[in-house]
Structure formats: structure tokens, C-alpha cells
Amino acid sequence: MTLLSLPARRTATATVAALVAGFTLCTSSIASSAEQRTDHRRPGAARIVGSADIVLPYVSDNDVRSFSIDAVAAPYSIPRPKIPTGLPVDARGTVRISHHSADDNVTYTSEGQVECLVTGPNTATVTALITKVSHEETGSLGKRVGLSVYDGGKGGGKGGKADRLGFSWNGVNLLPNGEDAEVGTCMAPAPYAPVVKGGYTVTHAELAPLPRP
Known part of the structure; x- marks a missing residue:
């Protein structure tokens, strides 16, 4: 050697x-x-998770409407035109929507990728871009949808909870001419529909400060 x-x-x-x-x-x-x-995955990040069936207060039918949401804040992670740093409300996750029509005996489903999440105590608003649909004739593929949630906690309401959900279609987001309007990021109506099965958990966190240059 x-x-x-x-x-x-x-x-x-x-x-x-x-x-x-x-x-x-x-x-x-x-x-x-x-x-x-992975910072946005830490326990302190804003998030909403859960799955529930809801009823519409203004409709009497036997349809089953279900919404599953799994969204977590990912601040400044989505570059946008004229906003290369992204926004403090940027988020990631998945939204799944199911509507079973009792009259037609058909279940319509769709899935979307979360892009925006903003929370307050017990409340959250999330938007997602629809990437999958079971029936293309619904016209929702590629569109943005908005969902709002109220986390009522334990007690009250059916199923032991008083949660509620709102969504950005079915006549709550119309133009003056009666046509559906486009949905903006993190935009949704107040959670007007009572949850009858399941529920949601909202973890509130303040919006993250601007990133350092």
C-alpha cells in the first residue's frame, strides 16, 4: 500500500x-x-377539513348534496400575472362535490384543486378550480367555484353539530342579466345551507406577512 x-x-x-x-x-x-x-403544513397553518351532507332551505326534495374539503394555507406559493410573489391567501388541497338527483337517479360528481383559503374564527372561505367532472354537460369543468363554511363545534344542529355551508351557484352569484357571474378568488356567499350529516373543522390563522425581498 x-x-x-x-x-x-x-x-x-x-x-x-x-x-x-x-x-x-x-x-x-x-x-x-x-x-x-412544508411550512404551510405546520399545525399553526390555516386549514379546513371535513365532509358533510347539506340541505337547501329553499328546496324540498330527496336529493343528496355532499361536499368534502381538505384545504391548507400555502402563502405566497402561486405566482399570478402581475403578482409573481403570490398572495397571502394562496392554498392547496382538494374539493369534492357530489349531487345525487333522486328524480333522475343520477349522481353528478366533480373535483377541484384548491387555490385560495381565508379564515376567521369558526369560518372559512375557499375557492377551487374544477379539474374533474362525471358529466361534462354540467359545464363546470375548468371553472372556479367558491365554498364557505361555518364550524359550529359540538352541540346543536342535527348530527350533534351546527355547521353550515354555502356555495357559489344555484342562483346566489348572478349578473344583472340573470346569467351566472364568474367567481373571484376566495369569494363565496355566507354559509346558508345547514349540515345534516358529517361536519367541518376550521383552524383559523392570521394571514402571513409579505415575504422579505
């Missing part, structure tokens, strides 16, 4: 030390980057 000379060993030692230092710095940077990417 060939032994290194003293100068060579010093050079090798310095090289190894530099590599170790570089690896440590790289590892720290990766960890820091990963921490930043």
Missing part, C-alpha cells in the same frame, strides 16, 4: 474538510428549503 507524503496528506485532509463543510452547507440548505416548502 502506498502511503501519502505529509504535504499530500495535508492536501487530502484539507480537501476532505472542504467537502465535509460543503456537504454540511448543502444539507443545511436542502433542509432549510424543505422546511420552507
Whole structure:
């Protein structure tokens, strides 16, 4: 086995030390980057999760209307035109909507990707872009929908909860000419429909400050 000379060993030692230092710095940077990417998943992040059936106060039928929401805040994560930093209300997650028509014996389903979430104590508003539909004739594919939730906590209401939900169609978001209006980010009506099965949990958090330049 060939032994290194003293100068060579010093050079090798310095090289190894530099590599170790570089690896440590790289590892720290990766960890820091990963921490930043997952920061919105921490317990303090605003979020809404749950699934429920609702009834419409102004309709008497046997239809089953269900909404599942799993959304969490991801501030400044969605670059937008003229707003490259994103917004404090940016969010991620999934919304699933199901409507079973008793008269037609057909179940219409859709799924959307959450893009915006804003909360207050016991309340939340979320919007999502519809990416999947069971029936294209509904015309909802590619459109933004808005949902609002009131988390009534334990006690009161059917199923032991007093939760409520609102959504941005069925006549609550119309233009002066009677046609449906487009839905803006985080826009939805007040939660007007009582929950009759299931429920939602809202975790409120203040909007994140602007990122440092």
C-alpha cells in the first residue's frame, strides 16, 4: 500500500474538510428549503377539513348534496400575472362535490384543486378550480367555484353539530342579466345551507406577512 507524503496528506485532509463543510452547507440548505416548502403544513397553518351532507332551505326534495374539503394555507406559493410573489391567501388541497338527483337517479360528481383559503374564527372561505367532472354537460369543468363554511363545534344542529355551508351557484352569484357571474378568488356567499350529516373543522390563522425581498 502506498502511503501519502505529509504535504499530500495535508492536501487530502484539507480537501476532505472542504467537502465535509460543503456537504454540511448543502444539507443545511436542502433542509432549510424543505422546511420552507412544508411550512404551510405546520399545525399553526390555516386549514379546513371535513365532509358533510347539506340541505337547501329553499328546496324540498330527496336529493343528496355532499361536499368534502381538505384545504391548507400555502402563502405566497402561486405566482399570478402581475403578482409573481403570490398572495397571502394562496392554498392547496382538494374539493369534492357530489349531487345525487333522486328524480333522475343520477349522481353528478366533480373535483377541484384548491387555490385560495381565508379564515376567521369558526369560518372559512375557499375557492377551487374544477379539474374533474362525471358529466361534462354540467359545464363546470375548468371553472372556479367558491365554498364557505361555518364550524359550529359540538352541540346543536342535527348530527350533534351546527355547521353550515354555502356555495357559489344555484342562483346566489348572478349578473344583472340573470346569467351566472364568474367567481373571484376566495369569494363565496355566507354559509346558508345547514349540515345534516358529517361536519367541518376550521383552524383559523392570521394571514402571513409579505415575504422579505
